Amino acid sequence: MTSTVPKNKKKLSKRITAVIVTVLLWAFAAFWFAPIFWMLSTSMKSTAAAVIETPPQWIPQNPTLENYKIIFAPSGGLSLVKATINSIIVAVSSTLATLALSIPAAYALSRLRFRGRMLIFWIYVAVLAFPSVLFLIPHFFIINGMGLSNSYLSLILPGLGGTFGVFLLRQYMLDIPKELEDAAWIDGCTKLRFLISIVIPFVKPAMLVLGLMTFLGSWNSFLWPLLILSKADKFTLPIALIRFSAGWGDPYRGIGPMMAGAFFSVAPSLIIFIVFHRYLMKGISLGSLGKE
Template sequence: MTQLRRIKRSVVKRAIYSVLIWLLSFLWFVPIFWMLTTSLKPTTVAVTENPPRWIPNPMTFENYAAVARAAGGINVGRSVWNSVIVAAIATVAGLLVAVPAAYALARLRFPGQRIIFWTYVAILAFPSVLFLVPNFFIINRLGLMNSFAALILPGLGGTFGVFMLRQYMLGIPRELEEAALIDGCSRLRILTRIVVPLIRPALVTLGIMTFLGSWNSFLWPLIVLTSSSKFTLPIALVRFSAGWGDPYRGIGASMAAAFISVAPVLVIFVAFHKYLMRGVSLGSIGK
């Protein structure tokens, strides 16, 4: 009887968890679906229809055409391309810096190693907004204002990425590296041929997080960018919505531009969600 009760409790718990997950998924999906349907409605219908209709009838793509022809004075298409360039370079460069840094903290022994590591841990406790002023002065002194480099350089070697990869690397058996050292492999070859393939889930996770963080960044680009030709998508969305003057007049086009910004995030999450979950769960385990 005791075992039967445990089975029943387990089934009930799973059922409750499933209901909660589906409920949260529904609450998360509804605003995105409403954004999509509103972007496919004529502007007059989107604003005046009462009660609002979930399925657009008639359906139109005029709002996406308005985004494509830079209505409101903001070229959203160019801003999408700018965001893709910045996010892609920031992701690749961030991984190239974080991997060797994490390996050095996880495996090498050198003076000040523990101080550097605990400094990284301490930095994680501070909100990123505290670093806006020093980053601004550094970028300004380097003459990189209003450039893509100003968006990419401050994020290289992010503390969270180095910390996560280090914790992941600590779970790799040292015997693999010791055997490679006996065979004459250099540290660089061990890193590229043994360590990197074993931490692939963590690399994918960190790559996704870095890409999405750069893609959604608003405050820092707003500070360092002054030219509309360099605007990334979050800034362009705000300027695009404000460029209509009357918010009701441009609500359909604004929803279309917002859905364009959300679509890549949805595609990335659906395509890599297994790596994302696996990397987060395993990367948090270290010796």
């Protein structure tokens, strides 16, 4: 009898803790989602008065899509449709190119044995410690010197030197059993065939995580495109939105369209996060630095 009472108390305390944690997580989720919901609500308000009225209306009385029609109408040489296409081209190309370069590099650092392998790996790790903003000026002079300014390549090439993808895939490839590799060599499997037939299917979860993170990073990139682009027909969506918002003389009249543009810009990232959040969270815990 005495032994069951402490067990019941432990179960009750675990349930109370779980309830408290769940409530706190829902509160944090609501706090995080509130600005996004406000952005969507404001983008569907029909008048400037409805946008700035006090107390604010979280749900518009007469919702309209007029603000979305405004942002997609070409204005002052800017076209958000063209900017969206540019962002899609750059984000997809950057993702595919990053995967194409990171997979063989990670394979070499994880499965092949050659002199200086660990030195190269630790150099990769050391580069991760530097913020990307330090490379902006060298990238600008290199891209400008090559005559690639105002082109898709100027937005894609600098991101291909990132080391995170190689590090992530390399740590995941270390989990491939050595016995599986030995059996493949006995069966006459070449290194290329082993990479294609065994390694790539094994690291698909990590590839998905890397692809999603690369796509989101490229889609939301702002500072580098702002520095390297000067022609409106090559603007990506974040740059086009900034130029679009600067064209409104009356800031209150432009709040609705600007909120519509901001929500349209963030919607793909939000959808990707909701659909693939489990894989993105898993990517944080993939592999470990101490594996060898």
